[in-house]
Amino acid sequence: MKELTESQVVEMLREVSKALIDKVDVLTDADLATGDGDHGIGMRRGCEAALEGLVPGLSVQDAFKKTGMAIMSKTGGAAGAVFGTFFRGGAGAFAEAKTLDAARFADFLAQSAQAVSKRGGVEEGAKTMVDAVMPAARAVEAEASDDLLVVFTAAERGALDGVEASKAMIATTGKARSLGERSIGHPDPGAISVSIILGAMKSYAASL
Amino acid sequence: MAKVPKKILNDPRNVVTEMLDGLALANDGRVERLDGKDILIRTDLPDSKVTLLIGGGSGHEPIFHGFVGKNMGDAAACGQVFAAPSPDTIVDAAMAAHRGKGVLFLYGNYAGDNMNFDIASELLEEEDIDVRTVRVNDDVAAAPPERADDRRGIAGDIYAIKVAGGAAGECDTLDEVERIARKAVGNLRSMGVAVAAGSIPETGKLTFELADDEIEIGMGAHGEAGIAKQKMTSADEVADQLMERILGDISLGEGDEIALMINNLGATTMMEMLIVNRRVRQILADRGIIVHRTDVGTYLTVQEMAGFSITVMKLDDELKHYLDLPARSVGLSNM
DSSP states (O other): OOEEEHHHHHHHHHHHHHHHHHTHHHHHHHHHHHSOSOHHHHHHHHHHHHHHHOOTTOOHHHHHHHHHHHHHHHTOHHHHHHHHHHHHHTGGGGTTOSEEEHHHHHHHHHHHHHHHHHHHTOOTTSSSTHHHHHHHHHHHHHHOOSOHHHHHHHHHHHHHHHHHHHTTOOOOSSGGGGGGGGGTTSOOHHHHHHHHHHHHHHHHHHHO | OOOOOOOOOSOGGGHHHHHHHHHHHHTTTSEEEOTTSSEEEESSOOSSEEEEEEEEEESSTTTTGGGBSTTSBSEEEEEEETSOOOHHHHHHHHHHHOBEEEEEEEEEOOHHHHHHHHHHHHHHHHTTOOEEEEEEOOBTTSSOGGGGGGOOOOTHHHHHHHHHHHHHHHOSOHHHHHHHHHHHHHTEEEEEEEEEOOEETTTTEESSOOOTTEEEETOOTTSOOOSEEEEOOOHHHHHHHHHHHHHTSSOOOTTOEEEEEEEEOSSOOHHHHHHHHHHHHHHHHHTTOEEEEEEEEOSSOBTBOEEEEEEEEEOOHHHHHHHTSOEEOSSOEEO
């Protein structure tokens, strides 16, 4: 499949939101290991708001922006800021676009990765969601395919590699920072959310 | 995690909104809640003043939203439990409280608060509102002095709000209010100890685990890991440990004056805190440090976490003046 229509993009982002809501307990438990355990409920709150806004008739760019705005305003906390930025930061890649294709998605992911890194003031290696977004963006670029299922699959795989790699990292930002070396062994919950988002995109594309 | 915490609530997903309604009403008309928003604001705001906007995650009551009033915060932007408020909540609060002379953001130094307040600050710039930011970073346990920018804000928030609120009430310019707030923050040092964990209402899960005979020295206000887990010990011993770190981090000599706060993290008895206060005063007296003012009570909580924190603010005449200005709020009253 080479492209998604506007209404398919809205449907896909609805599936992304539902996937995060479904994983509330997974995210809570992951966050309890290194943080205060509010990541799951925060993402659920933001995604429930996103579902209200994701209605037919939105352009590709607006669908991503709307998802980001909902998460930024309803999730709150660090997760609201970075995941809001994730969906909004690269949405410019879809300006004027009537469809989502592989090239635009690659642009979106690369720009979003830069935007969240800048917003959080963190590079890779700090045990954050950046450690999933950056490898996902690189995997998409390396794949250089125009097939969306191939691209989404690569993105999810990059993110999952990042989740795995985050286990060995020492947190240097956020509430987990105080754990220092005690944070080793636990994956970053934000990185897990990135893998859920990209995995839901893959599943949606595979279902078409 | 065997124990399920007991809390008397309605729907756990509505705790923040129901708490804010109750908190606004508890101010007896001096504070109101902005309709449909997680924002509390003074009802007696003058037509022209520098605005002090405070805020942060909920669940730490009475901070932050319990410190809205004359000579304290002009408005508070409130997040969900332990989560920073969103940029639109902060922007709406700032716009509602702005009285033409700019807005000082004053909040605890956490990644989530920093990002959300920074985004709000960028949005307000587009509205031509002058915004400055001062982050409270009083927790000496969180990082060594050379990385003080990495330190969290804990109970020192309250003295910072009191001083900055007084300055925002009396001073004419945002520059001056910012300067005084920065001085207050620079003179603040705190450290806490946790005896038992608190829980987030919506998850019903404790935020960390401590064995029955363990305490954690230097634990943060959301259960962030402290300096060391250790076996339960005496009040004097714990007070000695906390004061050694605090006094080792700030220059205080004979004749210097301080404000002293012993803050209950939620479930510790007043009796325990007063016993700690007794020891703290012995330590201070030995060094000839003068306590200008003492606040022993419940100011920054972590739900039902048991434990306390000690805060010291080094004073000069200017800080004393603003700290002691009259104020009345749910969180603190200075008569």
